[in-house]
Amino acid sequence: MSISTCDLVLRNGTVIDPGLSPSPQAIDIGIEKGRISALAQTGNLPLLGSRVIDAAGLYVFPGLIDPHVHITNRVAGNMRGGFGLTSLAAIHGGTTTFFDFTTPHQPNELLSAIDRQLQNADGAVFSDFCLHAVLPAMELDDLWQIEQAIKRGFPSFKAFMLPSRGRSKVDDRLLFAALEACRLYGGLMGVHAENGRLVSHFSRKLLKEGKNGLRYFAASRPNICEAEAIQRALYVARTAGAPIYVYHVTSAEGAQAVRHARQQGLPVYGETCPHYLLFTDGVYSEERGFLFNRVPPIRSQRDQDALWEALADGTFSCVGTDDVATTLTHKRQPPPGPDFTDFPGGMAQVETRLALLHSEGVAKGRISLNRLVYLLTAGPARIFGLYPRKGTIAVGSDADLVLFDPNQEKTITSGELHDGTDYTVYEGWKVKGWPVMSLLRGQVIIDRGKLVNNAGQGQCCPRKIDPEIFKGPAA
Numbered sequence: 001m002s003i004s005t006c007d008l009v010l011r012n013g014t015v016i017d018p019g020l021s022p023s024p025q026a027i028d029i030g031i032e033k034g035r036i037s038a039l040a041q042t043g044n045l046p047l048l049g050s051r052v053i054d055a056a057g058l059y060v061f062p063g064l065i066d067p068h069v070h071i072t073n074r075v076a077g078n079m080r081g082g083f084g085l086t087s088l089a090a091i092h093g094g095t096t097t098f099f100d101f102t103t104p105h106q107p108n109e110l111l112s113a114i115d116r117q118l119q120n121a122d123g124a125v126f127s128d129f130c131l132h133a134v135l136p137a138m139e140l141d142d143l144w145q146i147e148q149a150i151k152r153g154f155p156s157f158k159a160f161m162l163p164s165r166g167r168s169k170v171d172d173r174l175l176f177a178a179l180e181a182c183r184l185y186g187g188l189m190g191v192h193a194e195n196g197r198l199v200s201h202f203s204r205k206l207l208k209e210g211k212n213g214l215r216y217f218a219a220s221r222p223n224i225c226e227a228e229a230i231q232r233a234l235y236v237a238r239t240a241g242a243p244i245y246v247y248h249v250t251s252a253e254g255a256q257a258v259r260h261a262r263q264q265g266l267p268v269y270g271e272t273c274p275h276y277l278l279f280t281d282g283v284y285s286e287e288r289g290f291l292f293n294r295v296p297p298i299r300s301q302r303d304q305d306a307l308w309e310a311l312a313d314g315t316f317s318c319v320g321t322d323d324v325a326t327t328l329t330h331k332r333q334p335p336p337g338p339d340f341t342d343f344p345g346g347m348a349q350v351e352t353r354l355a356l357l358h359s360e361g362v363a364k365g366r367i368s369l370n371r372l373v374y375l376l377t378a379g380p381a382r383i384f385g386l387y388p389r390k391g392t393i394a395v396g397s398d399a400d401l402v403l404f405d406p407n408q409e410k411t412i413t414s415g416e417l418h419d420g421t422d423y424t425v426y427e428g429w430k431v432k433g434w435p436v437m438s439l440l441r442g443q444v445i446i447d448r449g450k451l452v453n454n455a456g457q458g459q460c461c462p463r464k465i466d467p468e469i470f471k472g473p474a475a
């Protein structure tokens with residue numbers, strides 16, 4: 001280590017990284033050629049002509065990772081985002097690496113869907129990114145594509161256990177075989193866990209009773225739909241001897257299933273999302289209820305409390321946003337009709353994740369600051385094969401850093417966000433604490449809330465799942 005050649009020194013900050021002991025800690029960070037090259041107690045790094053950033057009064061976190069973002073390239077017009085705007089919103093919010101999903105257009109199309117999505121990321125991308133490969137309906141003979149994807153550095157997958165929006169479902173037979181392939185070749189399968197037969201049963205029953213309004217949306221997919229599918233997926237994974245990741249857990253029962261599996265030492269990893277933590281199903285009775293359409297639905301206060309508990313007690317490993325950037329016009333149509341079965345889903349929230357979870361979670365005593373930072377950094381980095389290159393502040397790691405002003409007060413408003421959409425479900429929310437600077441591999445990209453580096457040099461990160469993730473709950 002040659003301290004004298006640091007390109008950049010970050011001084012006087014309070015570093016929060018649960019990988020450090022203790023955390024918080026007053027540390028100066030030396031950066032050289034995009035990586036962290038030196039760590040020393042405040043004032044102990046020789047500056048020797050390095051550029052210096054004074055982080056006094058600010059928290060310094062490892063660059064945040066969002067394991068669940070949907071880039072909306074596929075639909076033109078009212079869909080917004082794309083890699084450019086979504087990554088710009090991400091890095092404004094302190095997220096220096098996000099995971100997007102491939103969109104296979106036909107059965108058996110796993111590898112070419114990865115290539116297509118990489119082509120979509122051709123222009124300026126402001127944060128680093130990774131791709132989860134969505135598992136298409138496949139012949140078992142074609143599962144060699146899983147091995148190939150893993151070899152190419154795309155070792156994480158998502159299987160939809162029910163059909164949705166033209167996407168055919170992954171049945172239990174395929175899920176089992178894909179999990180076996182993941183065990184053999186070092187992949188990590190994730191699931192969108194809902195029981196589609198139960199969803200259509202409850203939906204049809206409500207529609208038959210004339211209960212077609214959006215206020216019945218949550219009732220059309222009650223907790224059992226998710227809880228049964230999670231339990232089944234965990235059992236299938238256990239039998240296949242493979243680890244499993246559960247995307248967007250929404251229910252108390254789902255959280256309990258993940259907790260129980262981990263208590264038994266099984267390699268099970270769970271995620272929830274900000275909307276399940278910050279709203280309840282009462283929103284579907286509001287006039288703006290259509291903004292909250294997302295599957296699985298937002299649930300009761302009891303479920304919300306259980307999700308916070310699962311974040312705090314180590315049951316969940318990540319908070320992903322499930323970000324989808326759409327405009328109000330798109331959310332309103334089609335159809336204009338009040339039938340809960342077909343509203344466009346999703347909301348943009350990659351930029352507000354940190355500030356909201358800090359204000360609503362840490363400031364309200366629901367989780368500790370260290371735990372929040374873990375959930376947004378090391379948790380996803382360890383699970384998805386980015387650690388320790390990303391997800392921690394350590395010598396040799398990428399110099400992805402976020403400076404957070406814990407005292408900056410802000411009222412969230414759509415016009416100040418960068419996702420290119422024209423609304424936010426958090427309009428008018430007051431937060432205390434906001435990310436003010438983001439560095440990507442040693443480059444300052446956002447400074448005091450402004451884009452200062454237009455290069456858009458975000459890269460797709462090749463990954464390999466850590467064998468520890470296969471053994472037990474290692475994150």
Ligand SMILES: [Zn+2]
Pocket residue numbers: 192247248295
């Ligand atoms: Zn999903």
